[in-house]
Amino acid sequence: MKILHLDTTHPFLEEELKKLGFTNHFDFDSPKSVIEKKIFNYFGIIIRSRITIDQKFIESCKNLKFIARIGSGVENIDVKYAQKKQIQIISTPEGNSNAVGEHSLGLLLSLLNNINSSNTEISDGVWEREYNRGNELKNKTVGLIGYGHTGKSFAKKLKGFNVKTIYYDIKNVKGNKNANPVSLKFLKENSDVISLHTSITKESNGMINNSFINSCKKPFWLINTARGSCVKTNDLVDGLKNGKILGAGLDVLEYEKKSFEKLSSDISEKANFQYLINSKHVILTPHIAGWTHESKIKLVKVALKKIKKLISKK
Numbered sequence: 560m561k562i563l564h565l566d567t568t569h570p571f572l573e574e575e576l577k578k579l580g581f582t583n584h585f586d587f588d589s590p591k592s593v594i595e596k597k598i599f600n601y602f603g604i605i606i607r608s609r610i611t612i613d614q615k616f617i618e619s620c621k622n623l624k625f626i627a628r629i630g631s632g633v634e635n636i637d638v639k640y641a642q643k644k645q646i647q648i649i650s651t652p653e654g655n656s657n658a659v660g661e662h663s664l665g666l667l668l669s670l671l672n673n674i675n676s677s678n679t680e681i682s683d684g685v686w687e688r689e690y691n692r693g694n695e696l697k698n699k700t701v702g703l704i705g706y707g708h709t710g711k712s713f714a715k716k717l718k719g720f721n722v723k724t725i726y727y728d729i730k731n732v733k734g735n736k737n738a739n740p741v742s743l744k745f746l747k748e749n750s751d752v753i754s755l756h757t758s759i760t761k762e763s764n765g766m767i768n769n770s771f772i773n774s775c776k777k778p779f780w781l782i783n784t785a786r787g788s789c790v791k792t793n794d795l796v797d798g799l800k801n802g803k804i805l806g807a808g809l810d811v812l813e814y815e816k817k818s819f820e821k822l823s824s825d826i827s828e829k830a831n832f833q834y835l836i837n838s839k840h841v842i843l844t845p846h847i848a849g850w851t852h853e854s855k856i857k858l859v860k861v862a863l864k865k866i867k868k869l870i871s872k873k
Contacts, residue, residue, distance in 0.1 A: 561600060566607035568629050572859035579867070595619045603627065603866070608819050612636045617644055625649055625869055627862045631659070631709065631849060632786065634759040635817065649865045652708040654858030655849030660712030662848035663754055663784050666808030669842055670780055671696055676839040696720045702750030704766070705757030705785065706732045706740070709849075713754060714738040725749070729762055747775045754782035755789050763789050772798040780806045784848040787811040796831045799840060806840035810848040819846045 562576055564585045573583045581602070586594060591610045598604070599621040606612070607629050614637055617623075623646050626636060631652040638648050669675045672693035680687060701717055703710045703726035714724045714737035724738040727746045734740045746753070753775075757763040767781065767790040781804055783790055792813045798804035811819075814826045826832050835841045 560602040562603045562605060563594075563598065563601045564605040565594065566605070566609050566629065568605060568607070569856045569859045571856055572605065572629075572863060575863050576866070579870070591616065598623065605629065605862070606635075608635050608817060610635070611817065612641070614640045617641050617646065620644070620646060625866065627651075627866060629654075629858050629862055631655060632758050634786070647869055649862055649869070651858045651861040651865075654861040655851070655854035656708035656712040657857075658851040658854040659709040659756075659784050659848045660716050662810060662844070663709075663713045663756075663782050663808075664716050666782050666784070666810070666842055666844070667752060667754070667780065668696065670782075670806040670808050670840070673839070675842050696722055698722065699751040700725065700749050701752040701754065702726065702741075702746040703738060704728075704743075704746070704753065704755050704763075706734075706738065707756065707758075709784065710754075710756035711735070711737065713756065728757075729760070747771070749776070750779055751777060752780045752782065755785040757785050757789065759786050759788060765789070765791050767791060767795065769794040769797060772803050775803065778803055778805050780804070780808070782808045784810045787813045787815045792831050792835070793828055796834050799834075799838060806842075807835075808842045808844075809835070810844045811846050812843070815846060 560580065561582045561584055564583060565587065567587060576583055594610070595616055598619050601623060603625045604623065605627050612626060612635060617637060617640055625647040626641060627649040628636060629651055631650070633648060633650050636648060641648055673691040677691040697720060700723045703714060703724065706726040706728040710726060714726070717724050718737050725741045725746055726738045727741060727743045732740070765788065772794060790813060795804065795807060799807065812822065814822045814832060816823055835843060
């Protein structure tokens, strides 16, 4: 049985698949059209985000039994059509949830205490204390949108800070000792911090827009380690300018390419992007929240476990 790896992952996955009797093939460069012509010959696909697996591609997968997405989110895969064709979709959000939770906390603490911006000031020869007076996280209300693996991870880390953590999830996920479920209206009326941990859906795409921001009762800090398209950048900038948003920690941007490997060369709103870059109240990181040395191997271990479970049923 042959496995086609379309993105680089940890070599542990290749080694373990080989032990299971699979033959590993690799193609990190060919365009989608070329891959479609040879994919009929494979039992499984290992992918991150390099290409979109749509209906046309799936029609070429005559013998495919699984598509393993190494990472969180499967928006680059037509999941319903794949399942209709009896192709198993394997995703691995458990593998990098701790990393995302830690990164979210790092962004939040840096924003509240002006750590990133004051470091830059000192590098430029500026020593300013009063203007960089921070805010304590204790006694704040943190609202999480999405309470899957990463939302739960962040909530667990917030537990020791004596904050009130609430969440809204469209899937009606049960609460636990780290956070309580609320309506979206309640979250918007009570949150000092809003952090996104949702996959891309019709509801979450462009969710943070002028309407959302203006319906929030209090000015808030925004954290986004989910997907860039959840936040309308133009509206975010408006919110920062008028004080409705106190600061933003963004690991993902609306301007990212679908592969997440780089920003688009054609950013339509360059002035707004430049505003984010220059703002003292914004921290930007290049989609690395779940991109740790530890998560790299955790992700493939989760995938391997699910592949083993799949073939044990055959």
